[in-house]
Amino acid sequence: MELLPPRPTTAGPAELFTGGVHFDVIARGDDESRIRVNLVRFAPCARTAWHSHSLGQTLHVTDGIGVVATRERVIIMRPGDTVHTPPGEQHWHGALPDHFMSHLAMWEDDDATWGDPVTDAEYAAATVTADLLARG
Structure with a gap:
């Protein structure tokens, strides 16, 4: 058993994120384990670029609405x-316009394919849909 030293919080790079995004690496897939886990914090309107993962990705929301x-x-x-x-x-993920959002992002390898940034129009269309869904 080993207590791992904390890693510093990192700002999401502008080529992969729009808006204020910071993450903490929790697990890096070192040695024989492939699991990678980041705690990602999004400011209102912040989001990832379009991307996919070769082995999929699981997101678990810890705070806010996204x-x-x-x-x-x-x-x-x-x-x-x-x-x-x-x-x-x-896919892409991020916070709604009026909320911060944090999630655990979990995946098994570094083989992510990053695409274009999510445009303001794409973001607005998705959040309008999200608003309609929230109202039931």
Whole structure:
């Protein structure tokens, strides 16, 4: 058993994120384990770029309200919600305009394919859909 030293909080790079995003690496897939876990914090309106993971990705919301979107679907994420994107599925995730959001991002390798930034129009369309879904 080993107590791992904390790693410093890192700002999300501008080529992969829009807005204020910071993350803490919890597990890096060192040695024989492939698990990678980051605690990611999004300011209102902040989001990832379009991306996919070769082995999929699981997100677990710890705080706030966020959105995860594919080209076909939008899901509102609240504390305690867990969303899985299967291998190769292009998606993005981030905070709603009026909320911060934090989630644990979990995946098994470094083979992420990053695409274009989510445009303001794509973000607005997804958050309007999220707002409609929230109202039931």
